[in-house]
Amino acid sequence: xxxxxxxxxxxxxxxxxxxIQPLFVDQKVKNSKEIKGLGNNKSWSSSSIIKAxxxxxxxxxxxxxxxxxPNKKQKNPEDFxxxxxxxxRIKNYFGKDIVLLIDTCLCSITVDGHCGVTHKKSIDxxxxxxxxxxxxxxxxxxxxxxxxxxxxxxxxxxYLRKIFVQNGFSNSQIMSYSTKFKSxxxxxxxxxxxxxxxGFDRSSYQLPxxxxxxxxxxxxxxxxxxxxxLMVKPGMTSIDLIRDIKKETLLPTGAYQVSGExxxxxxxxxxxxxxxxxxLIESLTVxxxxxxxxxxxxxxxxxAKYL
Ligand code: PBG
Numbered sequence: 082x083x084x085x086x087x088x089x090x091x092x093x094x095x096x097x098x099x100x101i102q103p104l105f106v107d108q109k110v111k112n113s114k115e116i117k118g119l120g121n122n123k124s125w126s127s128s129s130i131i132k133a134x135x136x137x138x139x140x141x142x143x144x145x146x147x148x149x150x151p152n153k154k155q156k157n158p159e160d161f162x163x164x165x166x167x168x169x170r171i172k173n174y175f176g177k178d179i180v181l182l183i184d185t186c187l188c189s190i191t192v193d194g195h196c197g198v199t200h201k202k203s204i205d206x207x208x209x210x211x212x213x214x215x216x217x218x219x220x221x222x223x224x225x226x227x228x229x230x231x232x233x234x235x236x237x238x239x240y241l242r243k244i245f246v247q248n249g250f251s252n253s254q255i256m257s258y259s260t261k262f263k264s265x266x267x268x269x270x271x272x273x274x275x276x277x278x279x280g281f282d283r284s285s286y287q288l289p290x291x292x293x294x295x296x297x298x299x300x301x302x303x304x305x306x307x308x309x310x311l312m313v314k315p316g317m318t319s320i321d322l323i324r325d326i327k328k329e330t331l332l333p334t335g336a337y338q339v340s341g342e343x344x345x346x347x348x349x350x351x352x353x354x355x356x357x358x359x360x361l362i363e364s365l366t367v368x369x370x371x372x373x374x375x376x377x378x379x380x381x382x383x384x385a386k387y388l
Contacts, residue, residue, distance in 0.1 A: 083252050086144070086180050086227065087310055087333045087375040095365055097388050099374065101144040101182065101335075102137055102381035105273055106130050106167050108152040118269045118344035120357075122379050124150070127167045131174055138178065140385040146182045146229060146377055147171070150189045150274055157198055158190040158212040161219040172224030182227040182256055183220045185241075187212055188276035195278050196232040202281045209234050214244040221250050227310075231258040233286045238306035256310040258337070259303035260296045260322060263287035266315045266341030273340075290318065297325050304330035310375070315339040317364060320371035327372060335375035336368045343379040358384060 090099055107114065107124040113133075114124045125133050134145065151163040164183075172181060187209065188196045197209030209232065217228045230237045238257050245253045263284050271277045288296050296319070300311045311326055313319035316336030327334045346364060350357035361380045368376050 083254070083309075085309075085333070086254070087256075087335065089327070089333050090374045093369060095362070095369055095376075095384075095388055097141045097381075097385050098144075099376060100142060100381040100385070101146050101375060101377040102142050103146045103148065103377060103379055104130065104133065105148045105150065107150040107273070108163050109150075116269065116273050118347060119273075119340060119379050120343075120347050121383060124273055127163075127170060130167070130171065134171065134175060134179065137382050137385075138175075140382055141388075142381050142385050143178060144180045144182070144375075146184060148184045148189070148274060154192045155190055156192055157208060158187050159215055161216050164216065165219050165223045168220055168223035168225050180226050181224070182229045183225045184231050185213060185217050185220065185228050186231045187216075188232075188278070189274040193279040194271075194276045195280075196283065196286065197234050199280070204234060204286060206234055210237060210240040213237060214240060217241050218244060218248055218250070221245070221248075221253050227254045227256050229256040229258065231261065233258065233261050233283075233288075235286075236306060238303050238308050242307035254309045255307065256312060256335075257300075257303040257306075257308035258314055259300035259308060259311040260313045260319060260326065261287055261299075262290050262296070262315065262318065264290070264315050264318070264339070264341075266318070266339050268341050269344045270340035293322070296322055297329065300326040300334070301329050304332050308332065310335065312337055312377070313373075315342055316368050316373070316376070317342050320367060323371045323373055327374075333374040334372075335377065336371070336373040337377040338364065338368065338379070340379065346380070358387065362387065
C-alpha cells in the first residue's frame with residue numbers, strides 16, 4: 082500500500098496535519114541566518130537544521146518542504162552530494178516522525194539561476210530532465226518521502242516517473258508544482274535561494290496569470306503524467322482554480338502561500354496595520370475555503386498552537 086500523506090480533505094477548518102513548513106539549508110551558512118521579510122524562517126546549516134526541526138515537531142508540525150542551496154553552481158548540474166548529505170542526515174535522525182518533501186529544481190544550482198539548463202537564451206529540455214532525474218534519484222536514495230518538482234518544464238513529471246521505474250523507485254511519490262504562475266510574489270524566496278534568473282525571465286516555462294484554461298490544463302497534464310499530489314502557486318492568487326483542478330483530476334490539490342504573500346502579512350503587522358496571527362489565519366482559512374487539501378506556508382510553525 083502506498084501511503085497517502087495528504088488525502089482529499091473535506092473539512093473546512095485548518096488543522097496542523099495539512100500544513101507544510103518550508104525549510105532552507107544553505108551550505109554557506111555557519112549556524113543560521115535571518116531571512117529578510119520571512120519572520121521566524123531562517124537559513125540553516127546542515128547540522129543546525131536538526132534542532133530547528135525538533136522545535137517544530139514539538140509544536141506539532143511534522144510536514145516539511147526542504148530547499149537546499151549548495152555552494153557550488155554548475156552549468157550542467159550533476160553533483161548533488163550536498164543534497165544527499167542533508168536529506169540523509171535529517172531522515173536518519175527523524176525517520177518516519179516527519180514527512181520530508183524535497184523541492185526539486187535547478188534554479189539554486191545553475192550558474193544563471195534558471196530552473197533548467199540553458200543554451201543561449203532558451204532551456205535545453207533534454208539536459209534539464211537529465212539533471213532533474215539525477216537529482217530526484219539522489220534525493221530518494223537519501224530517504225526523501227516526496228519529490229516536489231517545481232521547474233515547470235514540459236513533461237518533467239512523466240520523465241521522473243520513467244526514471245523512478247528504471248531505478249526501482251516505482252512507489253515513490255511526486256508532489257507537482259502543477260499550476261505555477263510566473264509571479265512577482267517570489268521575491269523574498271529568490272533572495273534566499275539565490276535564484277534570480279539572468280538573461281531572460283521565466284515566462285517561457287511558468288504560466289501567464291491571465292489564462293485560467295491554461296492554468297487548469299497544466300495541472301491536468303501533471304496528473305496524467307503521474308503526479309500523486311497537485312499544487313497551485315501562489316496560493317492566494319489561485320483560489321479560483323483549486324476546485325476545478327480537483328474535479329478534473331480527483332487528486333489532492335494544495336496551495337502554496339509563497340514568500341511574497343507571506344512577507345506582505347509580516348509587513349502589515351510590522352507597520353501595525355494588523356495582527357500577524359489574525360492575518361495569517363484569515364489568509365489560510367480562505368485557502369481552505371477554496372478547498373485546498375494541504376497548505377504550504379512559512380507561518381505553519383507560528384500558528385500550530387492555535388489549531
Ligand atoms: C524554484 C521555486 C520557487 C519557489 C519555490 N520553488 C521560485 C521561482 O519559481 O522563482 C517560490 C517559493 C516562494 O516564493 O515562496 N523553482
